[in-house]
Amino acid sequence: MPKKINVLNHVLVPQHIVLSREDAIKILKKMGIKKKELPWILASDPAARAVGAKPGDVIMIIRESPTAGKSITFRYVMPG
Amino acid sequence: MELYDESTKVVAGLKFGLLSPEMIRKISVAKIDTPELYDEEGLPIPGGVMDRRLGTIEPGVRCATCGNTPLNCPGHFGHIELARPVIHPEFAKYIHTLLRATCRRCGRLLLQPDKIEKNRKRMEALGKHWIMLKYRFAEAIQKEAASINSCPHCRAPQYKIKFEKPYIFYEERDGILVKLSSAEIRERLERIPDEDLELLGFNPKDARPEWMVLRVLPVVPPAVRPSITLESGDRSEDDLTHKLVDILRVNQRLRENIEAGAPPLIVDDLWGLLQYHVATYFDNELPGIPPARHRSGRPLRTLAQRLKGKEGRFRGSLAGKRVDFSARTVISPDPNIGINEVGVPIDIAKVLIVPEKVTPWNIEEMRELVKNGPNRYPGANYIVRPDGARIDLRYVKDLEGLAQTLKPGYIVERHLRDGDIVLFNRQPSLHRMSIMAHIVKVLPYKTFRLNLLVCTPYNADFDGDEMNLHVPQSEEARAEARSLMLVQEQILTPRYGGPIIGAIHDYISGAYLFTRKDTIFDKNSASQLLYIAGYEGDLPEPAILKPGPYWTGKQLVSIFLPDDMDYVGRASVAPASGQCDEEFCENDGYVLIRNGKLLTGVFDKQALGAEKPETVLHEIVKEYGTEKAREIMDTMFRIFIAYLDMHGFTMGIDTIEIPESAIKDIEDILRKAEEDVQKLIDQYLSGELTPMPGKTRRETLEELIMQRLAQARTEAGEIASKYLGMTNHAVIMAKTGARGSMLNLTQMAAVLGQMSIRGKRIERGYIDRTLPHFRQRDLSPRARGFVYSNFSKGLRPTEFFFHAISGREGLVDTAVRTAQSGYMYRRLANALQDFYVAYDGSVRTSEGFIVQLRYGEDGVDPARSDHGRAVNVDKIIKKVLARRGEK
């Protein structure tokens, strides 16, 4: 049986966090945007699967940025 | 504005679908069934493809359908009843999917009824919000259904469908390929129920699949396929007309044969021919079939060819249009006009017009313009009366009298004149600085004139370059151009934090010579130079009083610097950091500005150069604004050129001459290197050479030889450089960054060095040698492209050839690079053109989807940044300390 690999441990994969419903609403409200305006991520995306995201969830991605140092962005999870 | 009244309508949406045969007949105004075009008298035959009912394009004839003149008749469609159905080639792909996913007998989707129900529910749910996903889902259903080989509804066995491009279908029945006729395909498509089609991603209301097999063909009106009358009086028809005639001819023969009960073989042949003609009518570049040709052998340009490609309707006619109010001519330099200005030839100024409304305040001026008319500059070409009537002044006899009738409210379309704003452009327009707004200065002669400082953003030179000019026609456009696009607003490039407009070439040489410590001026020359810059203030206190008043170049430059400016930096001519004694630098390379006075250091590329960030010039634009920067470029920079004229600056063959003894030294160095290389080759041949890690012995040898020869060239260059000092004009250009490099100079004075292809010594050509002038397997430097000569002495024939090889490689690389980057840029521009930065700082698509939550993740505008950073703390500290007199 092939060894299960957690993609999140790879250096090139940024940190993915599934937000709770309340947190997601709070953050989106603060930014003044709706879920649907966010970029999408498929639920079948390896990183999304690794954090157990389900369609309708919002994922927070924290990554190193050459311009901003640390950059936080969000993805809306799509069925697929 | 009357222009936008009433006719304004909002497009709510666009829907694409297929035309049903009934719809085609309903649209049609005439059934076309005769292949003949005209009768003996040359009149269109009714029922032919030039039938008058389809609308006419001949002047003086009225349309038989709508009664309009050719100008007002939009043209009307006709139709051809095809004797047998044919496949529409653009939809063959979809026909293939449908045939594979549905039952050959009952037409149902090849999935279990419960599964169909489940998928339908899922589809409905997706259809509400995720239309894109709906189609992805449909694709999955298509795939799954295609893999089933027995119908779950009627138990009929399913065969594999083979699709042969562009429009032939076979069914593989027990290993035998059976061709499916278009009629059979059409019947199968007809049997697919609407509900199943929805699951397959089709909208049966707008696109029933059997409509993809044509029984009726629409005939486009002559308006889109006009015939032209040649000088000889013969008529020449459009390619589409030819194609329609072909279709009609075959269609007629096919019908006759069917009615006469001809054998199926003949009918099938004609049917295939009809299919071919219809297919090429839509697209004459279909893969797998020969293109239909004209009698001359030229391939016909049919419907798809009209739309596709660079010259096609989309890229050629819609995305790129020819425009009015524009001009194009050769460019030439003019250092005496401002950077914001553009010199426009008077002949062009008389053609380009600006509409100006007549008011009580300008009426006298407008009258003068009208009096001058279209031929005398400054004049006017048209008058537009408030009732909308245009008067062409070319045909007005009494201009004087007309001028008196001018009243407020009239519009005078006057000639372009000094002070007007125009857009100036040089292709390729790769960044936003490729189109900038300039202020017109009308000049004699036939070329556009531009200040040399704007060559960098346009990437222009004067070896025959041409540029385009556009005159904005509305007040809004002019205001936008002036405040956003004016040259001075483009000094800082958004590519990186730094000025793209700045000193180049002679400006740099001039600035260096002018600001050198030993450059001093008496009252006359100082006044002369300041006058050229347009300076009207007082002279500062002279730096030298005895034997008379003298001013230094640094003093004169300081006149133009902002009074409170502080700056510390290093010039191009300064030795590498660590070896520089700052204020006591031997090359005067420590640039120190305190309270707007240049105290030490010279101005060169590192102070004022174009495309150099963190320089004196960059500091001025950022801290004192674009207006100050413009002022300096129009005044101080002009002095540099004027001073270069005064001083004299030139280069000749003697500029790169070095003494006989130096030439001997260089020859010795090269001889020594040659001996060393020979030793390496001997070691290699005797097997004593130990290979370097990861390399073969041969690669090791090459590496070592290249190293040794490079070292020899460097040493030879150093010897030559000893005799090429800062009094040498070529060296001044190289060291200040004006033009050329020390390498260029040593190649002229000392030795060219190794010529290379793909970073290796030259090794190809003949068997085991580069040229027949050498022995086979000769590895010596001379036989492998090392050039011992210099440009001054001239190259030997073999050396010249090696040099040409290397030079050609450079040219090919550039050509390939520009082609590749050009295409990449096109794709990027098309993909990104609708993105914008919203007011909340996010980057969004035109639909409002977020691409980045903050522009560039940090929200920093690179043009206003400090070399990409929002703030440069080091620089601020340095500046504060300098102000306090510390270090």
Ligand SMILES: [Mg+2]
């Ligand atoms: Mg050129």
Ligand SMILES: [Zn+2]
């Ligand atoms: Zn008509």
Ligand SMILES: [Zn+2]
């Ligand atoms: Zn069936």
Ligand SMILES: [Zn+2]
């Ligand atoms: Zn120094």
